[in-house]
Amino acid sequence: MSDILTALGNVFTIGNLAGLIFGTGAGILIGAMPGLSVNMGIALLFPLTFAFQGVGGILMLLGIYCGAIYGGSISAILLKTPGTPASVATTLDGYPMATKLKQPGRALGLSTFGSTFGGVFSAICLIIFSPMLASVALKFSKPEYFALAVFGLSIITSVSSGSILKGLLGGFIGLFIATIGIDNLSGSVRFSFGSTYLLGGISFVPILIGLFAFSQVLQSVEDCYKEKYVKTDVKLTRVFPTWEDLKRVFITLLRSSIIGTFIGCVPGTGGDIASFVSYDQAKRWSKYKDNFGNGEPEGIVAPEAGNNSVSGGAMIPMLTLGIPGDGATAIMLGALMVQGMQPGPLLFKEQASSVYAIFIGLLLANIVMGLMGFSLIRVFVKVVNIPKEILIPIIFTLTFVGAYAYNNSMNDVFVMVFCGFLGYFMNKTEFSMSAIVIGIILGSLAETNFRGALTMSDGKFSIFLTHPICAVFLALAAISLLSPVLGPAVRKLLGKDKAKQETEA
Amino acid sequence: MGNMKKANYIISVIMLLIGVGIVALASSLKIKLGEGDPGAGFWPMMLGVLIIVFSVCLLFSTIKNKEKLEAKAFTIATPANIRVYILFGIIILFCLILYFLGFYVGALLFIPAVMYLLEVRSVKKIVLTTVITLAAIYVLFGMLLNITLPAPIFMR
Numbered sequence: 001m002s003d004i005l006t007a008l009g010n011v012f013t014i015g016n017l018a019g020l021i022f023g024t025g026a027g028i029l030i031g032a033m034p035g036l037s038v039n040m041g042i043a044l045l046f047p048l049t050f051a052f053q054g055v056g057g058i059l060m061l062l063g064i065y066c067g068a069i070y071g072g073s074i075s076a077i078l079l080k081t082p083g084t085p086a087s088v089a090t091t092l093d094g095y096p097m098a099t100k101l102k103q104p105g106r107a108l109g110l111s112t113f114g115s116t117f118g119g120v121f122s123a124i125c126l127i128i129f130s131p132m133l134a135s136v137a138l139k140f141s142k143p144e145y146f147a148l149a150v151f152g153l154s155i156i157t158s159v160s161s162g163s164i165l166k167g168l169l170g171g172f173i174g175l176f177i178a179t180i181g182i183d184n185l186s187g188s189v190r191f192s193f194g195s196t197y198l199l200g201g202i203s204f205v206p207i208l209i210g211l212f213a214f215s216q217v218l219q220s221v222e223d224c225y226k227e228k229y230v231k232t233d234v235k236l237t238r239v240f241p242t243w244e245d246l247k248r249v250f251i252t253l254l255r256s257s258i259i260g261t262f263i264g265c266v267p268g269t270g271g272d273i274a275s276f277v278s279y280d281q282a283k284r285w286s287k288y289k290d291n292f293g294n295g296e297p298e299g300i301v302a303p304e305a306g307n308n309s310v311s312g313g314a315m316i317p318m319l320t321l322g323i324p325g326d327g328a329t330a331i332m333l334g335a336l337m338v339q340g341m342q343p344g345p346l347l348f349k350e351q352a353s354s355v356y357a358i359f360i361g362l363l364l365a366n367i368v369m370g371l372m373g374f375s376l377i378r379v380f381v382k383v384v385n386i387p388k389e390i391l392i393p394i395i396f397t398l399t400f401v402g403a404y405a406y407n408n409s410m411n412d413v414f415v416m417v418f419c420g421f422l423g424y425f426m427n428k429t430e431f432s433m434s435a436i437v438i439g440i441i442l443g444s445l446a447e448t449n450f451r452g453a454l455t456m457s458d459g460k461f462s463i464f465l466t467h468p469i470c471a472v473f474l475a476l477a478a479i480s481l482l483s484p485v486l487g488p489a490v491r492k493l494l495g496k497d498k499a500k501q502e503t504e505a
Numbered sequence: 506m507g508n509m510k511k512a513n514y515i516i517s518v519i520m521l522l523i524g525v526g527i528v529a530l531a532s533s534l535k536i537k538l539g540e541g542d543p544g545a546g547f548w549p550m551m552l553g554v555l556i557i558v559f560s561v562c563l564l565f566s567t568i569k570n571k572e573k574l575e576a577k578a579f580t581i582a583t584p585a586n587i588r589v590y591i592l593f594g595i596i597i598l599f600c601l602i603l604y605f606l607g608f609y610v611g612a613l614l615f616i617p618a619v620m621y622l623l624e625v626r627s628v629k630k631i632v633l634t635t636v637i638t639l640a641a642i643y644v645l646f647g648m649l650l651n652i653t654l655p656a657p658i659f660m661r
Contacts, residue, residue, distance in 0.1 A: 047652075048650065050652065051649075051650035051651060051652055163513075163563075165559055165562055165563045165566060166513075166516065166563065168559050169516075169520050169556060169559050169560065169563065172552050172555050172556045172559065173523070173556070175552050176527060176549060176552045176553075176556075179548060179549045179552070183545040185542060185545070186535065186542070186544065186545045188534060188535065188545040190534060190545055190546075190549065191530055191549070218589055218592065221585075221588060221589050221592055221622075221623070222580075222585045222586060222588070222589050223585075224623070225583075225584065225585035225588060226585075388623070389620055389623035389624065389625045390620075390625075390630070390634050392619060392623060393615070393616040393619040393620055393623075393634065393638070394616075394634070394638050396596075396615070396619060397612050397615065397616060397638055397642065398642075400599075400603065400608070400612075401608070401642060401646055401652070401654060404608070404654060404655055405646070405652045405653075405654075408653050410603070410604055410655060413600065413603065413655075414600065417596060417597075417600060420596075421593060424589065428507070428512075428579045428580075428581070429509065429512040429513075429516060429579070430509070431516070447548045450548065451542050451543060451547075451548070454541060454542060454543055455541040455542045458539075458540065458541055459538060459539040459540045459541050459542075459543065460539075
């Protein structure tokens, strides 16, 4: 109880609330800009959180996270250009409602309501379920932690949509980057080549900004070559959904929020999957299924509630076990670590007040997001009209500010630029950037516990198989890693068997 | 036009070299198996070996699927790409200016240069964007958040 009161006291200060509100607003703006993803939003705005001590920075980060997910729906509805991949499904009914039915305010209102409902629902689930999971996970020792890290790493295959082999290579490079500097266990210096900068290891922040923000802006420079600027004129009247609309979509909202929270809990998934599954289920159960694709209210709230409820769902494994659910939560995990937290079961024991502050913060961020969405939507829609030739130099400048701000180091700026250039080519060659980041984030956890487990067993590798939970997680990781190879093989086999049976029949 | 086959060959070779480099460097660190902690070199050595193995896998997979990968093209030398390469040069120059003359002088030149490259020819638009961006950064980062930005070398 005292932890909850401490957390409430920490959250409800003018400075911290201002940080949360600012973060949410900035997240919505970034999310609303076409072509800027949630990952990019967090990477770009994350350096702002350094200015806040303790909980303040974390609250701001939560605001950015929730705001950026929701912001994606604004450009999806108005321009049919989703700000984030998770908002692609929203275009299916949002854009027709805004254009064909000429009701952009109604579409934005429904998406805001759906996003807020989904976000709040998943935050409540996080509050209820994560302490239960954490109490089970508290029994874990080093082999289990190692297995968890490997399980977390196994989501690399899901985030590497282009090429799994390149995703795995990226993951190993990330794990290697995490080894640079002084070894925590033996104190030996590894791969520093005599550089003082490398002695402390390469910071995660410039790599994150370079790969997710800088390289994406370089890509935008290429994409907008000879592109004609088209201004979208949006006239909004009513933005709060009517009582009839709310009654019509309520069950869909609830179903989509459950789906999104559940999908969020499963590592390797994410907002895009949640939004499409929610949309599909809404269509399947709807009385108005023929109206889907023509501006159906349920078709707007379903993907939005689905993708926003991923935020709380994905934080359940992230906070309790220290494993990220998707690319965005991997960045959030790294960001929380930079803010001085070590997500995992011990977090609930050692930094309980911070955990409660995250719970309250996430709930609050979603409420603030809804309030801002309804009251400031007219401001946010203006963002979609900012020409790229103005936006690009501003974002570039902010990436430099962010990379420098973390350590006040020009070396970080050089690392960021190098990663940005590299990321531009990686993007073209289907090399997953999320895989590298996941490797960097989980690298230290995996190595420390791997070596710790071997110390426990006097160097016997069998420890990883004799601890049942560890063995189960390693088996799950193996299944997850091999699923892209085994999946088609199993389908082929089943298909062949079916064909054989049909022939025999 | 580049294609994924060529890209994969290049990536395989680069990764193979990185893997070999990691193994070579890790071998100079302590590795002791069968007696508790395997040492600071074991984990990176394992990563180096895995990188080598998966680079070879990528190489063979590319050879196996070469027709399919050859058809997968991406642009590397179109005017749009060349514009990005020019931007690379501007960014490198900006880094040097940032290092010697500090953030504000650097950004004062960088923002107009990027806008010019993006075909903005309106002086008013360029000046306004530069001034408003720098003023906003000064107020937000410098004054409100107290975040230090690179200063000129003679002021450090």
